[in-house]
Amino acid sequence: MSRSTPLNALHRAAGARMVDFGGWDMPLHYGSQLDEHHAVRRGAGMFDVSHMRVVDIEGPAARAFLRRAIANDVARLVEPGKALYGCLLAPDGGVVDDLIVYFVRDGVYRLVVNAGTADGDIAWLSSLRDQHAPGLAIRPRPDLAIIAVQGPTARGKVWRALPGSEAATAALKPFSAAVHGDCFIARTGYTGEDGFEIVMPAARAEANWTALAGAGVRPCGLGARDTLRLEAGMNLYGQDMDAKTSPLDAGLAWTVDLSGERDFVGRAALVAAGQRRVFLGLVLLDGGGVLRAHQTVHTSHGEGEITSGTYSPTMSRSIALARLPIGVAAGDPVEVAVRDKRLRARVVKPPFVRAGQVRVPLDGRPVAIDVRPLTADDVAAYRALRLRGFAEHPEAFTSSADEESGKPPESLARRLARDPARPHDAVYGAFDGATLVGVAGIDVDMRAKTRHKGHVFGMYVASERAGSGIGAALVERLIAHATAAGLRQLVLTVTAGNAAAERVYARAGFVACGREPQAVVVAGRAHDKITMVLFLPAASAPRS
Template sequence: MTNKTVLHEKHLEAGAKMVDFHGWEMPINYGSQMEEHHAVRKDAGMFDVSHMTIVDVAGSDAKAYLRRLVINDVAKLDVAGKALYTGMCNEQGGVIDDLIIYFFSDTEYRLVVNSATREKDLAWMNQQAQGFDITITERPEFGMIAVQGPQAKAKVATILTAEQTQAVDGMKPFFGVQAGNLFIATTGYTGENGYEIVVPQEQAADLWQQLIDAGVAPCGLGARDTLRLEAGMNLYGLDMDETVSPLAANMAWTISWEPEERNFIGREVLAAQREAGNQPKLVGLVMTDKGVLRTGLKVVTDSGEGVITSGTFSPTLQHSIAMARVPRSVKVGDEVEVEMRKKLVKVKVVKPSFVRNGKSQLD
């Protein structure tokens, strides 16, 4: 069965090319993925992300439950609206999913998880809920639109009410606020400023149209992928999955080791891996020669083989970039080789962050 978001009609209206994305019929582009990419880097673009799963966790044990469920510590959150990026792991320390948690109070949190992992995430969350006084409520009655780019906030501002404008005024990155009918968050998946806006389904098409009228370019999943890769952000299923440790997926920063007594799921295994220092790591690769690094290509280094987890042509940098999982002893600045079309091609190892706020992060 194919799911359609509440904006499906709007995509067809705009001439989108639709593809199946894990059971959802989604726009891959509206003509040119490249132009959509540049719109986000230089102006403002928007994505229908209504397929993503919103889950509200509430109840007297909500905080205790999440401190067990995810590898980061929600106890760090003490300002209403603050968001936290993290992962939830299984007992073997493999990543079940990555997610964003919004904090409203110690008894109210909102989680946004991937659509491709929706069923297993909900099953896991419910299974782990035993013994905690909480409710887990999926919120399919909302659509979600990500508006991203240097002009995104200014363009969104033209369609907000005075009350909403006041609510988002001066909001720092990685916060969310309920402003009238909209939940507006300063989060995203592009490396640009902007908002992710949660909107009641029946108002989603109108909001989309208002944004088009305000000069925001509709962008598809194609541009979403090149933008997130340039920003060095992981894609679940490619850069990590249940067989991969967060330590091997550039997610160590999302683990809170302190306090030591917090017994999050997977802690024992992850602590042992950290102690042993034997996990591979996720690095960035840059290739300035012709060609495009692609998912699955073999990486050859002096200390053993690795693999490209995500690769693409970077429309901003005009050459290919990739994320690759390689032996831990490989260092930023090293030269390694990638096997492409039966030839070994030299590429440079960099930090897995290529473009932020429209600017190259490479030297």
């Protein structure tokens, strides 16, 4: 027996194709799922997401309770209205649900959880409450409805449809919420576009939906919601992770706050198990089908599995999210078993699309970059690219062109040859076809006290290819290398003022942790160097 939202009659009147989703009777589309998808990428679309459940947590112990219940740390939420994405974990580290938690005010938090898991979440939170915070109120809010309005023009249309909402939300930053009359308006979403999610009394839902449609917001169903979230690289509970999946194996390590000593449910199990899989995107290069959940992915590190796959309307090709063996990295070629065929795909780092822009290389444009370890055979190209880097950016490198060009090529060849005493050292090259267009190295001092960390050195991307994601692809590969080698951290230095490089590292998760004044002197001028560090989740040894 399906449950229905306060907007059910409007959906049916609009001719929506209805489906059961998590026990709810929901619109799949109103005619064309593809047109609805494009409406959100290009203008504004709205989704009835009233099947998602609002749960308010109230009481003086709310903060301490949620710091225990959620793997991300709600202590980060200091300003009222701020939101945080995180997971509820079971004691064994499996994901009970993913959710957004809003800090409403001291002692009051609002959770928005998935439809199909809501009853289980409430039971689980209640049992935790009885154990750790008796007296805390856990209040499910079936009296509320939620409409998500998403797209580049979404906010302006909301302001037109809901009088007075502009003043309340014009200054709202992403991942924040404000109260406007009987609406709770959050600048959040599940599409990779700007927009709002509006929580309102169920009795107001029809009037607001109608007003939004009048302002030019297109009604969209769950079909478009799924293609949009997949393009945005966002996980779907029950498909990309579930009670049998560690968040570390589902690409959600960034939502697990292991800093400090905070004792949250599942922490011990996560730390003990470590990361066993990487979670990345795939772009299908061949025709011949559509990537789907549960298809097997064949990689050079073993087999993996697609967890979500679809046709990307924005990219006009099939894309997927997949759980893959450790060691697989963005840029790798793989094959996917589709029916009786093996189709070629390329591994990419999600998101595929954000804010209307495709963010991953498609086959052909730009030419897919292959990142692989350099060997002694690559020494001439490696040396030429290094010399270019030193000449163009003398302040960025500690080596200099004059010193380097005076050295015999054999000394560089030795670096590219494998040294059994230094098993984790490597230099990676990014190739466009046969042309080396970027390099970056990693070395690990194998003494007992230092072999937990890798140093990133000698990163350079040919200047004519700067800004095309090659640096990010190299960093991504170094992180995969370090994770597979069981390293706990990566360290590097970047010359102060080299904002482009710093941005590439920061996007990959590196944080600045120190600054050496006057670290290098170039042509009489001193430059500081900033040290950046990235802590890696513990990895178990790769299989086979």
